[in-house]
Amino acid sequence: MTGLRALDLADAERLRPLLDEPAPAVVRETTAALLPSAKQLPADWLLERTGSERPRHVRVAAFRLLDAHGGVVALRAAVRLLEDPEVKLRTWAGQSLCSAGIRRRRRGGG
Numbered sequence: 001m002t003g004l005r006a007l008d009l010a011d012a013e014r015l016r017p018l019l020d021e022p023a024p025a026v027v028r029e030t031t032a033a034l035l036p037s038a039k040q041l042p043a044d045w046l047l048e049r050t051g052s053e054r055p056r057h058v059r060v061a062a063f064r065l066l067d068a069h070g071g072v073v074a075l076r077a078a079v080r081l082l083e084d085p086e087v088k089l090r091t092w093a094g095q096s097l098c099s100a101g102i103r104r105r106r107r108g109g110g
Contacts, residue, residue, distance in 0.1 A: 012040040024057035031061040038068035050080050059089060075100060
């Protein structure tokens with residue numbers, strides 16, 4: 001995987017199934033290899049992987065790749081992750097929205 005990344009030969013379609021691997025290290029390396037070509041990945045497919053039923057490492061990978069997409073898809077992913085059970089992902093999503101100029105309202109009207 002690292003060799004592919006160094007040569008910039010990451011084929012998004014061939015590597016995509018590795019984002020669903022149970023091994024976090026495989027998903028991390030795959031994500032790193034795919035970041036330069038993140039826009040080649042289907043945004044809806046990645047958004048599915050931000051659901052709380054997915055393992056944490058898959059949600060993180062999907063968010064990193066959607067964030068690399070930029071624009072509306074990155075914002076949609078961040079909004080979705082504001083309700084994630086993992087506090088770090090919620091925080092990261094909130095920071096992403098703040099950096100985009102969107103402030104999160106507190107629950108309860110604050």
